[in-house]
Amino acid sequence: MQRVVRKLTGIISQRQVVGFRSYCTGGVVFDVGQPTSASHPQLLKDGELTPGISTEEYILRRKKLLExxxxxxxxxxAAAPVKMMTDVVPYTFRQDADYLYITGCQQPGGVAILGHDCGLCMFMPEAKTYDVIWQGQIAGVDAALDTFKADKAYPMRxxxxxxxxxxxxxxxxFHNVQTATPAYMDLEAFKKLAxxxxxxxxxxxxxxxRWIKSPAELKLMKESASIACQALLLTMLHSKTYPFEGPLAAKVEYECKIRGAQRMGFNPVVGGGPNGSIIHYSRNDQRIKQGDLVLMDIGCELHGYASDLTRTWPPCGSFSSAQEELYELILETNKHCVELCKPGASIRQIHNHSVEMLQKGLKELGILRGAGSSSYHKLNPTSIGHYLGMDIHDCSMVSFDCPLKPGVVVTIEPGVYVPSSFNGPERYRGIGIRIEDEVLITETGYEVISLIFFAVDR
Incomplete structure (x- = not known):
């Protein structure tokens, strides 16, 4: 056994740990630091670079970007950097969406170059034997050429x-500003052009x-949405027995991951009672009191593609009359705005319609008294939705005024968030309600891909 270890260590040293080829030799599957069809046949089919996405699709993406x-x-x-939680403990790594979209590489430490003359050129990190022992194998130059199908590849040095x-x-x-690294920004040639x-x-x-998804991407997005829907439904059924924000957050994360999600898309929002009126509430440390609603906003990631949905319900009983009135307003707004989703419409247009509906409804309930928009924005400062894809708020460079096209996925998430300190009818204070769905724009209209149900039993 020691002879085998020494031999393998020698191979590692000779190759400078620049990555092993992803194939089988004598029953041994070499590791490139991420799943391949050889190492993880339960995840990837032959010809897939990442689960559900073929190598050919990645090559086509590169061609389209070059055009x-x-x-x-x-x-x-640049690949996303490793971020440290403490001196030796890293946060869970998440790849930069643009780097993953173009290369298929799920690991940190690399820089990819795409140009008309060079094609795809990847600079890959080099692991030392010590790193392999502690952290496992990583993709290197060989993997860049053989697995990711780069035209050229070099070690980072x-x-x-x-x-x-x-x-x-x-x-x-052109570079991905959010993950820019001094490795290339400090180069004199880069500084001159800057x-x-x-x-x-x-x-x-x-x-x-990335705005318009391919059939393969849409399949993953539907699977991601299905996982989140199942997880949220089971958590809702669980909520009467365990009316606590923290355990409900843990429950939904467990149910997502047990169904194949790699991670949550964001820290679950589990707002009980007045906490539901805090839009990105994330403390999740309170008991949900009798008579209170819980607003739960969750999403997970499946092989690089995110889901995002919200439901609001009374875990400990039934809706009060005030809660039901607001819930019906949000539900109707959700339904009408979903029906507006079609090619040629825009998120801005749908948002404006939602504002008109909510302002009218809130005035009829006596919650909104002033005619000015500032009073309304205190109750709902959010947009009706956003693009969804590899990131939760996907494709931020695409304007909300852009006409929607088939293959685009948006969220529709009307809500009302009445602070406990709100100067209005007391019966509505401290109520937060949101109903969020994922909507795929199709050739003829829309498809809701986050189907649990629109309403809960009252």
Missing amino acids: LLPEKSLAII KLHEILPDMIKGSSKL YCNNVMDLAVYTHQL
Whole structure:
């Protein structure tokens, strides 16, 4: 056994841990640091680079991005960094969506270059034997070429030698600003183009591509939504027995992950009573009192694609008359706004319609007295929805005024959030209600992909 270990250690040393090839030899499956069809046949089919997405689709994405990039320009896409929780304990790693969308690589430490002359060039991290022992194998140069199908690949230590010449031959640079790294930003060639205002955010192109989902992406999004719906339904049924925010948050996360989700899309919002009127409430540390509602906003990620939905219900009893009045208003607004989802409409138009409906309803209930918009925004400062995809608030560079197209997924999430201190009828104070659904724009209209049910029994 010791001879085998020494032999393997020698192989690791000789190859500088730049990544093993993803194939089987003599029954041994080599690890590239993330699932492949050889190492994880239960997750990936032959020809898939990530679960549900083929290698051919990744190559097509690169071609489409190159078609958008101006001549003599270069795209620099950095992987997300590892963020530390303490000195030796990292937070759970989540890849930058643009880097994942273009490369398929789920690991930190790399920089990808896309250009008309070089195609896809990947600079890959190099792990030392010590790192492999403690953290496991990572993808290196071999994996970049064999698994991710890069045209060229180099170890990261070569970046400062090779990238400057690539930049010098370019008139414009585009990079993912949110994960920009000094590894390339400190290069003199990069600084010169930046000084001349010739460095721009790549998201203006990648978000345009990511906005309309492919059939493979939509399949994953529907599966992600289905997982979240099942998890939320089981949590709702669980809530009468355990009317506590924390356990309900734990329950929904468990139910998502046991069904295959890799992580939650965000920390679950479990707002009981007045906490439901805090839009991004996340403490989840209170008991839900008799007579209170609980607002639960959750989403999970499945192989890079997110879900996002919200339901509000009374775990300890039934709706009061005031709660029911507000719930019916939000439910009707949700239904009408979903029906407005179709090609050619825009989130802005749907939002404006939702504001008209909610303002009218709140006035009829005597909650909204002033005619000004400032009074309304105290009760609902949010948009009716947002784009959804690889990120929860996806494709932020695409305007809400942009006409919707088939393949776009949006959320529809009307709500009302009445603070306990609100200067209005006492019976409505401290009530927060939101009903959020995921809606796919189709050729003929829409498809709701977050079907649990619109209303709960009263």
